[in-house]
Each structure stands twice: as structure tokens, then as C-alpha cells.
Amino acid sequence: xxxxxxxxILGRPNVGKSTLLNALxxxxxxxxxxxxxxxxxxxxxxxxxxxxxxxxxxxPGMHYFNDELAQHLNTVAKSIIYGCDLILYxxxxxxxYGKEEERLMNIICNQDIxxxxxxxxxxxxxxxxxxxxxxxxxxxxxxxxxxxxxxxxLSAKRGTNIDKLKEVLIGNIPEGPAYYDDxxxxxxxxxxxxxxxIREKLFLALKEELPHAVAVSxxxxxxxxxxxxxxxNIYVRRKSQKMIVVGKKxxxxxxxxxxxxxxxxxxxxxxxxxxxxxxxxxxxxxxPRILKDLGYE
Ligand SMILES: Nc1nc2c(ncn2[C@@H]2O[C@H](COP(=O)(O)OP(=O)(O)OP(=O)(O)O)[C@@H](O)[C@H]2O)c(=O)[nH]1
Ligand SMILES: [Mg+2]
Numbered sequence: 447x448x449x450x451x452x453x454x455i456l457g458r459p460n461v462g463k464s465t466l467l468n469a470l471x472x473x474x475x476x477x478x479x480x481x482x483x484x485x486x487x488x489x490x491x492x493x494x495x496x497x498x499x500x501x502x503x504x505x506p507g508m509h510y511f512n513d514e515l516a517q518h519l520n521t522v523a524k525s526i527i528y529g530c531d532l533i534l535y536x537x538x539x540x541x542x543y544g545k546e547e548e549r550l551m552n553i554i555c556n557q558d559i560x561x562x563x564x565x566x567x568x569x570x571x572x573x574x575x576x577x578x579x580x581x582x583x584x585x586x587x588x589x590x591x592x593x594x595x596x597x598x599x600l601s602a603k604r605g606t607n608i609d610k611l612k613e614v615l616i617g618n619i620p621e622g623p624a625y626y627d628d629x630x631x632x633x634x635x636x637x638x639x640x641x642x643x644i645r646e647k648l649f650l651a652l653k654e655e656l657p658h659a660v661a662v663s664x665x666x667x668x669x670x671x672x673x674x675x676x677x678x679n680i681y682v683r684r685k686s687q688k689m690i691v692v693g694k695k696x697x698x699x700x701x702x703x704x705x706x707x708x709x710x711x712x713x714x715x716x717x718x719x720x721x722x723x724x725x726x727x728x729x730x731x732x733x734p735r736i737l738k739d740l741g742y743e
Pocket of ligand 2: 477504
């Protein structure tokens with residue numbers, strides 16, 4: 447009997463959803479950074495085991511702001527709940543919960559899909575562990591109780607309890623066919639995956655400086671005989687931001703390019719020539735057409 451299912455990974459920004467996805471898959475399919483709202487796409491990671499295929503869906507962290515990009519992120523995250531077999535609801539026990547967490551918990555409690563509550567980052571501290579448990583328990587009184595399958599304290603970063611989580615997951619995946627090739631680790635289009643790798647290096651290099659003002663698009667992938675030529679564009683909003691991204695004598699851009707190229711080469715297992723440009727576009731975040739070009743459909 448083959449089993450398969452879709453598992454949504456939900457949680458507020460920065461709780462460690464993408465780190466958890468990569469840990470479950472054992473491969474890097476989703477980018478990670480200390481900056482909230484790192485994930486902008488719906489990324490699927492596929493776990494292939496003997497007689498089981500689990501398709502995880504990493505989501506942009508749920509949050510509440512008012513521009514087009516933020517609205518898009520919320521719609522994506524909510525729409526994923528429907529059609530899934532299971533939800534991994536991830537919380538960060540090192541930070542106290544707030545209004546956003548309660549709103550998200552309300553959404554999760556008021557539906558019928560089974561939930562595993564992942565209490566992440568226990569390697570760092572367990573300061574608010576009990577707060578999360580008691581808030582959750584308040585929400586799922588009576589009949590709603592049955593949606594919870596398990597509480598799972600873990601460290602996505604260190605890999606602690608990942609095997610235990612897999613066991614519980616697999617035990618609750620229904621009978622079904624394989625949806626993807628058993629060699630695939632993700633269905634994320636390669637252009638977007640490369641753009642995201644570059645965006646991750648930018649986020650890591652720039653830290654708080656301009657995370658939301660940048661976007662990356664890959665415009666060309668040309669598979670030549672001995673090398674793969676890739677042309678990418680980094681969008682910023684202002685000239686001052688372009689100067690930051692390029693850095694003194696172009697050093698920052700070069701650094702980002704080198705790190706990105708090395709990681710892209712591990713996907714292709716071939717030499718890559720990465721050609722990165724920086725373009726100023728004042729309000730890319732507010733233009734639906736540009737958001738579409740960037741893959742935020
Ligand atoms: N100490 C510790 N840090 C973690 C753990 N899991 C994730 N992190 C860190 O938390 C930060 C956010 O991780 P991400 O995986 O990008 O979080 P996310 O929930 O996907 O964030 P968004 O995509 O922005 O919603 C990164 O700096 C991670 O290294 C963990 O188990 N322990
Ligand atoms: Mg993420």
C-alpha cells in the first residue's frame with residue numbers, strides 16, 4: 447500500500463519553517479535568513495521514502511501589513527490550508543506570542559485538518575514553551591481537541607527530534623499515489639530557485655539594511671557546452687540602495703555573486719557563469735505586473 451499526502455508548514459515569519467522543511471527533506475530547497483518574511487513563494491519539498499511520498503509546502507510567514515506584496519503573501523498562506531492532509535504549525539518558543547500568533551491560531555483551530563504543533567528552537571531556550579501550550583489549549587476546547595495529533599518540541603537547526611516528527615507524520619499520511627517523480631526534491635522552477643539563492647545571499651549580507659526593497663529575477667539561463675550562463679537582475683528602489691548592493695568598488699556584489707554561483711553549481715553539477723545586474727525600479731512592490739514577473743503570482 448503506497449501512502450502519500452500534502453503537508454502545509456504554517457507559522458509566523460521567522461519561526462523556522464524553511465529550516466524545518468530543509469531538515470525534513472535533507473536537502474536545501476528553501477532559503478533561510480534571520481530576516482522575517484524571507485520566504486516569498488510557495489515552495490514544495492518532496493520527501494521520498496519506501497512506499498511513502500510526503501509533499502511539504504513551505505509558506506511565507508503569515509503577517510499583517512498593507513502593501514500588495516504582503517497581501518499576496520497572506521492569500522497564499524491561507525489558500526494552502528485547503529487541500530492539505532496535515533498541518534505543521536510551527537511556533538518559536540524563544541519569543542513571546544502576540545496578536546498575530548492568536549489570529550493565526552484562530553485560523554488553524556477553525557478548520558478540520560489535523561495539526562502537529564511544532565515548538566521550535568528549543569536548542570536556544572524554552573522560555574515561552576508553556577505560554578504557547580496554554581494558549582493553544584484555551585483555543586481547542588471540546589470538539590476541536592481532536593484536530594491535534596501531537597506536540598513536537600524540536601530544533602530544526604540542529605535536527606533534534608526530526609526523526610520523531612517524521613514518524614508521526616508518516617503514521618498519519620493517507621493511502622495514495624506518488625504525485626511527483628521519486629528523484630525530485632522540489633517542484634520549484636529552477637529560475638525562481640536561482641533567484642531565491644541570490645536573494646538569500648543578499649539578505650545575509652545586508653541584514654536589516656534593505657530586505658524588503660530588493661527582489662531578484664533570473665532573465666536568462668543558457669546551457670552552453672562547458673558552462674551555464676545565467677543572467678540575473680537585482681531590483682532596488684533607490685540609487686542609494688543600488689550603491690549599498692554594489693558596495694565599495696563593487697565588492698559586495700562580487701561577494702554575493704561568488705557565494706550564489708557556488709551554490710548554483712551544486713544544483714547543476716556544472717560550471718556556472720553568473721552575470722548579475724542591479725536595476726533601480728522605484729515601486730516594484732506595488733506593481734502587480736512586476737510582482738508577476740518575479741514569480742509572485
Ligand atoms: N536556534 C535556532 N534557530 C533556528 C532554528 N530554526 C530556525 N532558526 C533560525 O531562525 C531564523 C529564521 O529561519 P527560517 O527558516 O528562515 O524561518 P521562516 O519561518 O522560514 O521565516 P519566513 O520565511 O521569513 O517566514 C534563521 O536565522 C534560522 O537559522 C532552531 O531550531 N534553532
Ligand atoms: Mg521561510
